[in-house]
Amino acid sequence: MSLDLALNLAVLDWFFEPLQFAFMQRSLAVAIMVGVICSVVGSYLMVQRLALLGDAISHSVLPGLAIAFLLGVNIFIGAFIAGVISTVIIGWIHTRSPIKEDAAMGIVFSAFFALGITLITTIQRDNKIDLNHFLFGNILGVTGGDVRDTAIIAGLVLLAVAVLYKELLFYSFDPLGAQASGLPTGLLNAGLMVLIALTVVASMKVVGVILVLSLLIAPGATAYLLVPRLHQVMLLGAAIGVFSSVSGMYLSYYVNLPSGPAIVMVVSTLFALAFLLSPRHGVLVGPGRARPWRQLQRLLRPGL
Amino acid sequence: MVVTSKIMVDHLSVNYRDVQALRNINLTVRPGKVVGVFGPNGAGKSTLVKAMLGLMPVVTGRVTYGDDILAHQLDRVAYVPQRSQIDWTFPATVWDVVMMGRVKQTGWFKRFSAPSHQIVQDSLERVGMADFCDRPIGALSGGQQQRVFLARALAQQAEIFCFDEPFVGVDQKTETVIFSIFRELAAAGKIVLVINHDLGESITNFDQLILLNKELIAAGPRDWVLTRDHMTRAYGGHVGFFGHVA
Numbered sequence: 001m002s003l004d005l006a007l008n009l010a011v012l013d014w015f016f017e018p019l020q021f022a023f024m025q026r027s028l029a030v031a032i033m034v035g036v037i038c039s040v041v042g043s044y045l046m047v048q049r050l051a052l053l054g055d056a057i058s059h060s061v062l063p064g065l066a067i068a069f070l071l072g073v074n075i076f077i078g079a080f081i082a083g084v085i086s087t088v089i090i091g092w093i094h095t096r097s098p099i100k101e102d103a104a105m106g107i108v109f110s111a112f113f114a115l116g117i118t119l120i121t122t123i124q125r126d127n128k129i130d131l132n133h134f135l136f137g138n139i140l141g142v143t144g145g146d147v148r149d150t151a152i153i154a155g156l157v158l159l160a161v162a163v164l165y166k167e168l169l170f171y172s173f174d175p176l177g178a179q180a181s182g183l184p185t186g187l188l189n190a191g192l193m194v195l196i197a198l199t200v201v202a203s204m205k206v207v208g209v210i211l212v213l214s215l216l217i218a219p220g221a222t223a224y225l226l227v228p229r230l231h232q233v234m235l236l237g238a239a240i241g242v243f244s245s246v247s248g249m250y251l252s253y254y255v256n257l258p259s260g261p262a263i264v265m266v267v268s269t270l271f272a273l274a275f276l277l278s279p280r281h282g283v284l285v286g287p288g289r290a291r292p293w294r295q296l297q298r299l300l301r302p303g304l
Numbered sequence: 305m306v307v308t309s310k311i312m313v314d315h316l317s318v319n320y321r322d323v324q325a326l327r328n329i330n331l332t333v334r335p336g337k338v339v340g341v342f343g344p345n346g347a348g349k350s351t352l353v354k355a356m357l358g359l360m361p362v363v364t365g366r367v368t369y370g371d372d373i374l375a376h377q378l379d380r381v382a383y384v385p386q387r388s389q390i391d392w393t394f395p396a397t398v399w400d401v402v403m404m405g406r407v408k409q410t411g412w413f414k415r416f417s418a419p420s421h422q423i424v425q426d427s428l429e430r431v432g433m434a435d436f437c438d439r440p441i442g443a444l445s446g447g448q449q450q451r452v453f454l455a456r457a458l459a460q461q462a463e464i465f466c467f468d469e470p471f472v473g474v475d476q477k478t479e480t481v482i483f484s485i486f487r488e489l490a491a492a493g494k495i496v497l498v499i500n501h502d503l504g505e506s507i508t509n510f511d512q513l514i515l516l517n518k519e520l521i522a523a524g525p526r527d528w529v530l531t532r533d534h535m536t537r538a539y540g541g542h543v544g545f546f547g548h549v550a
Contacts, residue, residue: 047394163413170404173394180357180383181408181460228440230395 018253026147027139031249031263033154034199034206034215035241039223040161040234041199042216044192046224048172052102053087054216056109057193058200058209060086062116065134065204066123076149076201083197086112137208137260139249146205153202157195161234168192169230206245207260214264215241222271225278240270309370310334311356311464311495316365318348318355325351327519329365333495335463338486340510340526341499344539347517349499350386353466357381369464379408382457386468387449392442398452399437402427405459420459427458431481447478454482464495471502483509 018024045054061079068078086108093104120131133141142150161168170178171188179185196216203212223236248263255262276284311333318326326348333339341349354360356367358375367374374381382405405427406420428434431451441449450470457465465486471479483506489496490511498510507513513529515521521538522529 047391049391166403166407166410166416167412169396169400170407173396173401173404174385174390176354176359176385176389177383177404177456178407179359180378180381180466181405182378182381183408224395228395229397229400233395 014254018250023140023142024249024253026142026144027259028246028249029147030142030150031139031206031245031259032242033150034203035219035243035245036238037154037157037199038203038212038215039219039237039241041157041195043220043223043230043234043237044168044172045196046217046220047230051213051217052105053090054196054200055213056090056105057083057086057196058203058212058216059109059116060112061197061200061204061209062134063112063119064116066116066119069123069127069129070119074149076153079201079204080197082112082116083200084194087193087197133208134204135208135210136258137204137206137211139206139259140252142205150202150205153198157198157202160191160195164188164191165231172230207263211260211264214267215244218264218267218271219244222267222274225274225281228280240267244270309463311374311497312368313352313356314366314368316352316355316367317363318351318360319363320351325518326355326516329516329520331514331520331523333497333514334512335493335495336490337511338483338490338496338498338509339512339514340507341497341514341516342501342503342507342538343516343521345501347538349501349516350468352514352516353383353468353497353499357383357466359383374464380463381466382460382462382464383466384453384457384468384470387446387453387470387472390449392444392449394441396441397437398428398433398439398441398444399424401441401452402437402455402459405456409460423461424455424459427455430458430485431455445475446472447474450474451478451481454485458485462494464497465489466497466499468499469501470498471500471506479506 019028042054045051061083064078064080064082064085065075066078067082068075071078090101090104090108093099093108094101099107117131120129120134123129124131130138167178167183167188170181171183171185172192175185178188199216200209200212203215207215219237219241220233222240223233227233227236244267245263248266249259251257251262251266252259274282276282279285313329313331313333316326316329317324329352341352343349351360355362356374357378358367358373369377369380402424403416403420406416406424410416410420425434428437431454433448433451433455436444436448436452441452444452454470457467470482474482486496486498486509500506500510507526507530510526512524513526514523515529515534515538517538522531522534
């Protein structure tokens with residue numbers, strides 16, 4: 001056997017070995033779906049400067065999750081309802097008082113988060129649930145039911161974005177112009193909040209509520225440094241999200257790292273690379289920024 | 305064909321938080337004229353247009369176009385916000401932005417039609433931006449950005465065109481292009497309402513003026529509005545402006 005072939009086989013082996021386990025198949029399936037929808041929906045958050053809202057919603061799902069668990073309801077549904085309620089309260093405080101939106105978010109999400117932690121800590125004494133799984137994800141523990149629920153959510157989210165793409169593009173670029181053209185911008189905004197809440201809920205198992213912001217923002221932000229149009233940002237972002245999720249899982253499998261943080265570290269590294277090296281906006285190579293870099297080269301090599 | 309429809313503003317008052325922003329405005333905007341909305345900073349110029357279109361709540365009064373409330377007929381309106389209100393780093397090309405002018409007309413769940421593509425192409429050519437259609441909007445000059453917004457308004461094929469400060473930070477060429485298109489729109493029987501604050505030479509491009517300072521000072525033909533008395537009431541004391549003072 002030639003060395004080449006042996007190497008190839010080793011790589012294939014490396015790739016396929018984890019897939020023989022059903023739990024890894026399920027985890028990878030969920031990680032891929034979440035990588036796609038987080039990047040797509042997160043692109044809207046990024047362009048609307050609402051990154052903090054993604055953080056707010058993700059922290060706010062905890063109490064709903066705990067209450068759903070107590071009532072014996074699907075915890076996805078409880079988490080979703082709590083996420084939506086938090087955005088409604090944030091909007092309410094921000095429109096009915098002189099409090100600014102970011103302050104309202106800070107108040108509401110920390111309150112919900114504290115309530116959630118309190119509830120879960122109380123419940124977990126008597127039950128077999130673990131607060132850490134919600135905070136940091138527990139992707140290796142996904143069940144067949146989780147895969148099904150994630151697939152349903154991912155299908156709904158992608159369908160909604162595809163169908164409402166042109167309206168959401170107009171609204172997120174120029175809300176006033178969109179409203180003045182007769183589009184129901186209140187409904188569009190509410191729809192967007194629902195999509196974000198659904199996406200956060202689907203992502204809980206993968207990265208947990210604390211790190212989900214990374215999967216929402218970083219893939220889209222990385223793609224934004226590389227391509228100029230929103231649908232391209234979403235498509236490339238989805239590819240980056242999937243690559244990060246899958247390679248994070250493999251890192252987790254082989255190096256025995258916690259999977260959520262591993263995924264987040266991969267996507268953050270990709271962002272750092274784009275930030276430094278993007279042909280369009282890279283700090284080191286982008287147009288207009290080339291000069292300081294060349295000057296530095298010249299300084300280092302005066303002969304040039 | 306309702307070419308002669310006009311906008312009637314009837315006893316319009318608007319509060320912004322607890323402060324009265326506009327007090328009892330009554331005026332009529334007729335088609336076929338380039339109408340300028342003038343007044344000092346904070347006079348409520350933008351507020352007037354937004355309130356007319358129902359983009360912000362009003363305390364009292366109604367605004368009609370033809371036989372119905374204007375805010376119920378927004379598909380007949382093209383509104384261009386101030387350039388400074390827009391995030392120009394948004395990931396979109398010139399084409400994407402002008403295409404937004406076709407969103408409402410296209411309707412839910414539908415793709416843009418071939419005629420819509422043609423309308424967008426024609427609009428871009430009218431403002432001299434056809435060569436830039438694939439350019440990211442962040443890579444445009446201020447004047448080019450404003451012409452892209454003008455093309456978007458044209459693509460809406462509206463009856464009423466409202467522009468908020470379209471001449472801020474634009475080059476001479478863009479100003480000329482914009483005024484000549486305003487002129488064409490007026491000649492085609494459209495309503496053209498332009499918020500402006502520059503009292504310089506360009507004021508002669510407006511047929512009619514609405515002079516505002518929280519309340520209506522004067523509205524009508526340019527030379528009739530531009531009197532020293534009106535200007536003093538709007539701007540208080542010292543103001544130099546181009547034009548004849550009666």
